[in-house]
Amino acid sequence: MDAILSEALGRLDEWLIEVTSREERRAGKLVAADGSGWAGVRALARPSFAELALDDPSAAQPALIPEGDHPLARAQGLLGLDAPLAEALLVLLAPHLEPRYRALYAVLQDDNQSLGATERLLLCVLGRTRERRLALYEGLAETGRLAGSGMVVPLAGVFGPLGRPFDLAPEVKAALLGLRPTTSLAGAEWSPPLEARPARGEVRAAGAGAAVIFGAGEWQALARRLAADERGLLIARLGGDRDAAGRLALAAWRAATLAGGIAVLDLTDLDAGPDIAVAAEVLQKVEQFGGRVLLRARQELALPVPQHEAPAATYAERRRAWATAAMERGLALDEAAFGRLASHSRVSPEELAQVFGAANELTEAGLAQAAARRHHRPIRHGVRVPARRTLGDLVVRESTRRGLERLVYFVQNRDRIAEALGRGALSGQRRGPLVLFSGLSGTGKTLAAEAVAHSLARPLYVVDLSQLVSKYIGDTEKHIDQVLSEAERAGVVLFFDEADSMFASRTEQVSNANDRFANMSVGFLLHRIERHDGVVILATNLRHSIDAAFMRRFHFRLEFPFPEPAERQRIWQMVLPPALVERAGLDLGALAERHRLSGGEIRNVAEKAVFLAEQAGEPLDAGVIERAVALELFELGRLVRHARGLEAGPDTGAVLRHFTERLEAFIDERLRQRFTKEIHLVHGAPTREALSGRRPAVSLALYRIAHPRAAGLRLGFVISAWAQRTEDEHELLGAVHDALTQGSLGQLGDAKVSWRVQESYDSEMLHRFWSSHGHPMRAGVALDVEIG
Secondary structure, three states, rough: OOHHHEEEEEEEHHHHHHHHHHHHHHHOOOOOOOHHHHHHHHHHOOHHHHHHHHOOOOOOOOOOOOOOOHHHHHHHHHHHHHHHHHHHHHHHHHHOOOHHHHHHHHHOHHHHHHHHOEEHHHHHHOOOOOHHHHHHHHHOOOOOOOOOOEEEEOOOOOOOOOOOOEEEEEHHHHHOOOOOOOOOOOOOOOEOOOOOOOOOOOOOOOOOOOEEEEEOOHHHHHHHHOOOOOOOOOEOOOOHHHHHHHHHHHHHHHHHHHHHOOEEEEEOOOHHHHHHHHHHHEEEEHHHHOOOEEEEEEOOOOOOEEEEOOOOOOOHHHHHHHHHHHHHHHOOOHHHHHHHHHHHHOOOOHHHHHHHHHHHOOOOHHHHHHHHOOOOHOOOEEEEEEOOOHHHOOOOOOHHHHHHHHHHHHHHHHHHHHHOOOOOHHHHOOOOOOEEEEOOOOOOOHHHHHHHHHOOOEEEEEOHHHHHOOOOOOHHHHHHHHHHHHHHHHOOOOOOOOOHHHHHHHOOOOHHHHHHHHHHHHHHHHHHHHHOOOOEEEEEEOOOOOOHHHOOOEEEEEEEEOHHHHHHHHHHHHHOOHHHHHHOOOHHHHHHOOOOOOOOHHHHHHHHHHHHHHHHOOOOOHHHHHHHHHHHHHHHHOOOHHHHHHHHOOOOHHHHHHHHHHHHHHHHEEEEEEOOOOOOEOOOOOOOHHOOOOEEEEEEEEEEEEEOOOOOOEEEEEEEEEEHHHHHHHHHHHHHHHHHOOOOOOOOOOOEEEEEEEEEOHHHHHHHHHOOOOOOOOOOOOEEEOOO
């Protein structure tokens, strides 16, 4: 490029010497003999217009632009510039290479203050004939090929006739200087051309000025095939507001054209309206002035240009590509390893060379990490959480653990099994999986999500619902689409905590605009999430709030039951160091039996106990643990007795509480022996609110308490069963009836416990009971209990 510029500037210098001589002769006609006073003024008016005209047919202007393949020639050819307009780019470039040109221009345009070359200078140097002068006027006009295309920009200000100064656009100046096409274009990327041309029959742009690329596949590879006969691609990711995106798009088009390549404009970060507006503006410039662009969009655009879909590589194609790339490098891996790499990563066959080059070690683990690094970038509206927990770190029910293991196995082997069974088999399992974690707060849902991500060796992102949901129409749907698209591309695990707020049931009775737009958002979610190919985990404390249409779309629905005493003991063992437990003589089994706490609550108690002991300057012992438990319960709004009340011995309240806890444990143990699904135990009135999200359930409603003897206590319970289906309720109620008629509690401390299931009871009393709780009369078990 230096040789081309040197030759071009040499030709310009020779012509400027000729122009200077002609301007000297012209100036001589404007000077009086004595050169002063009114004689000088009359000298300015004496020559005719014809005598001072720039036209000089006696000598034709030589060509200033050398032949060859360089930016000046490409500007002239690809953008259809006439010779004076292409030469104007050289005249404007010259002061950026050599300061003497600015001084020379100041004399020729008779303006020492101007910051650039003026219209007068360009006409003086390049407009020595009428045809060339008209070409310059047209090219410098607002819609002309120089100013209208943005190659040349007028400087701001108010100027006299022919005094308006011009300069080159930054990216044009960089291109003419032979700099990288990405110079002055923040965030743009230059992709070199393919070494090999497309195979026979492959799609190509075929000289079209523009085309649209859409789809979830490797769109850059498709763009390179479409531009195989070009010098490369200038990829510009457009973002921000519409005006900023439009300026960057046009700058990228100009820079790519001068570099002999194609501008690829990524519109996927723009909203649905602005993306069309920016694309239409660029297409108008391409149609008017020339050059080529490719438009990257989320979906087809309503524009009169060719549309090309970039289909994602199939599992079989990715596996074969991994095997071929490894064989070429002499890397020995088995077929199972290639299958895992193909399933874990969405790296296209075209990208594997970069993955192998970036791998720290040529092993399966090293290649997987390199592939993840290549595709990974932060997910908008999400926060990355380190996935350090493993499945072995979880203390959950065995049924839940087996469900998590099935989930991990499904993700790791889905593509392999689907391919082995044939194209039509498992058609519904070729995407996802979409997973629901349900359970009370603190039962391990978040830790389980970490363990799943760790087992899959994938990043875990917790979606920030406060950023996802917007009050503006359409923004929520756009954010959801962005999160899912980026997560699918990067292969991350998405975790929606408290997902019921986002995936809530739709309202049947639409009473206002909020209900209507909420229903629209849920409807969009239903359709969009079905197309997502990646792991999405939704966690909720209120399973019933999830829209019913979502439930059938979940591939896995895992429950996290409240921990049993043995599970609570294991959690205590995990949160308290063994040396501390041994030194303090803590009985963790008794602690787990005594306090019915969730895993999250146990962790909070352990932290409180450590700081309580530090604050009091005493060792951490059983007494500190009990104070920490009492403090946790107090902060949760639950009843906590004073220490002196505990020392006074059991009263009716303590006995009643102890009995109901024992009764709950008794029923729960027997139901777990019969059913694999967790059965919730609901204390108190079976209202809709109490049962909300907790079915199947058994409710224990106390309706009578009496002291028939001084030392005794008589209780009456109505026990009922609740499920999604009536036949399930009947089966559950029958199981409860069997447990109560065939078993007993025996002793409650020093007191004997006996109960009797009422085979017939007061229907009027039961009618009042059910109607007071908002239910029609239904079947139940009436239980009379005597303690003492």
